[in-house]
Amino acid sequence: MNVADYVSSHWAELGQRTLEHLYLSGVSLFFALLLSLPLALWLGHTGKGAFIAINSSNIGRALPSLGLIAIFVSLPWFGLNDISTILALVLLGIPPILTNAYTGIREVDRDVVEAARGMGLTEWQILRQVELPLAGPVILAGVRTSAVQIVATATLAAVVAGGGLGRFIVDGLSVQDYPQMLTGAIAVAALTVLTEVALGIFERVTTPKGLTAGRGADTTPLVAPGPADSAVRPV
Amino acid sequence: MNPGQPFIRWDWIASHTDDIVVRLANHLLLTLIAVGAGLIISFPLALLITRVNRTYTPVTSFAGILYTIPSLAAFGFLVPFTGFTVLTGEIALISYTLLILIRNIAAGLSNVPPDVKESAVGMGYSPAQVLWKVELPLALPVIMAGVRVATVTTIGLVTVTALIGLSNLGQFITDGINRNFRTPLILGAVLSIVLAVAADLFLLGVQRVIAPWERRARRAAA
Numbered sequence A: 001m002n003v004a005d006y007v008s009s010h011w012a013e014l015g016q017r018t019l020e021h022l023y024l025s026g027v028s029l030f031f032a033l034l035l036s037l038p039l040a041l042w043l044g045h046t047g048k049g050a051f052i053a054i055n056s057s058n059i060g061r062a063l064p065s066l067g068l069i070a071i072f073v074s075l076p077w078f079g080l081n082d083i084s085t086i087l088a089l090v091l092l093g094i095p096p097i098l099t100n101a102y103t104g105i106r107e108v109d110r111d112v113v114e115a116a117r118g119m120g121l122t123e124w125q126i127l128r129q130v131e132l133p134l135a136g137p138v139i140l141a142g143v144r145t146s147a148v149q150i151v152a153t154a155t156l157a158a159v160v161a162g163g164g165l166g167r168f169i170v171d172g173l174s175v176q177d178y179p180q181m182l183t184g185a186i187a188v189a190a191l192t193v194l195t196e197v198a199l200g201i202f203e204r205v206t207t208p209k210g211l212t213a214g215r216g217a218d219t220t221p222l223v224a225p226g227p228a229d230s231a232v233r234p235v
Numbered sequence B: 001m002n003p004g005q006p007f008i009r010w011d012w013i014a015s016h017t018d019d020i021v022v023r024l025a026n027h028l029l030l031t032l033i034a035v036g037a038g039l040i041i042s043f044p045l046a047l048l049i050t051r052v053n054r055t056y057t058p059v060t061s062f063a064g065i066l067y068t069i070p071s072l073a074a075f076g077f078l079v080p081f082t083g084f085t086v087l088t089g090e091i092a093l094i095s096y097t098l099l100i101l102i103r104n105i106a107a108g109l110s111n112v113p114p115d116v117k118e119s120a121v122g123m124g125y126s127p128a129q130v131l132w133k134v135e136l137p138l139a140l141p142v143i144m145a146g147v148r149v150a151t152v153t154t155i156g157l158v159t160v161t162a163l164i165g166l167s168n169l170g171q172f173i174t175d176g177i178n179r180n181f182r183t184p185l186i187l188g189a190v191l192s193i194v195l196a197v198a199a200d201l202f203l204l205g206v207q208r209v210i211a212p213w214e215r216r217a218r219r220a221a222a
Helices: A003-009 A011-046 A050-062 A065-074 A082-106 A110-118 A123-160 A166-175 A178-206 B010-014 B017-051 B053-068 B071-082 B086-110 B114-122 B127-164 B170-179 B182-210 B212-221
Strands: none
Touching: A003 A011, A003 A178, A011 A050, A011 A082, A011 A123, A011 A166, A011 A178, A050 A082, A050 B127, A065 A082, A065 A123, A065 B127, A065 B170, A065 B182, A082 A123, A110 A123, A123 A166, A123 A178, A123 B071, A123 B170, A166 A178, A166 B071, A166 B127, A178 B053, A178 B071, B010 B017, B010 B182, B017 B053, B017 B086, B017 B127, B017 B170, B017 B182, B053 B086, B071 B086, B071 B127, B086 B127, B114 B127, B127 B170, B127 B182, B170 B182, B182 B212
8 A cells, every 4th residue: 555545545534634733733823922922022122031032942942842742741730632732832832933023123223213202102103013014024934933843843742642643653653554654744744844835925925025125045044042043943 | 640659750760870871872872973964964065055156045945844844754754765773863863954054054154254265365275275274263153053053953853763763862751651651751851951951061162162262352352
């Protein structure tokens, strides 16, 4: 039996696992955004907490994803269920959003902000009408990084008896069923790359023309600690 | 987890020190091979993309796609061909170091001021001498920063290779999951974080020893 046979006889399961994967990722991204975005915008606007905002990405990098999921599973209050996985995914999804949103807001030209203040805009209006639009692309890049991170890590849910597309790989590995593990691998790889590409396009479409002028190839080195380190951490 | 069981069974840890030492050593070895081989592959590629502009996007995009694919999926692709072996684990681990290393080596090299390179050429340095004696030493801090990120990332990823049966700290995590036993699970996760932090600090020390001028210059500037 090859991959094509396996897929054609497991359509329903593939669909269901994809939905589970999207559900785990979607819920986690929602909570990661809810927890980190308001905090990052406030820190960025006031210029407080630079150390935490910038270094959270580096701390996040040292956390082993599998270990983190496993620790949540082992805590007395959670156990082998989706909540443990979602908590780990939220935690791993926060740093890219926090770092990028903070850096994006801080990088807005201070003269522009002062000019807005001089024109009588309230602090809320400055954030809403000046800083947010100018920082938009950098913030969205952080959200994209976070989303890809979460979709990729959700694969590990299967290791702790959860659902999602990782199920095919974990089950395939345990019984050495090659078509099954290949199916899972292709589906997971496709979903992560698709997330990256789709959000990349969304970013490009929503970026105002004035902000893209003179932007060349992305040559930012992945130096730690650095501003706007928007690279996904492999899982 | 079993109710009534203490949060951590310290006696279990004390009676498994042999396992800890072996798995810690294997964890380090897997990391070392991955970052070492990653450097050997990345260096020529980074040279290429800094010398031939056209190659920048295809090389970094390809490395970027490899980087995005979760390791568990990579095992799913590789196991049918290379089996449950160290080779399978290393192919995945190495492929994750490439993007970080290529980007940082390239950034380090292209940050070297053109004036400095021209002076070296004017003094009669051959292209190879310019690379080894001028460009590389000046690019070293940025390259080392990349090596540090790659190492920390790899140490976290090695734990996942326990799922294809490789010996490393990740085995404590999989043992813990399979036996519903908290102690090894937390031991594996904590040791892996400690190892990552220790490796990062060690490499920072190495960087200061082999490139002391960088720190001196920064202190002078401050």
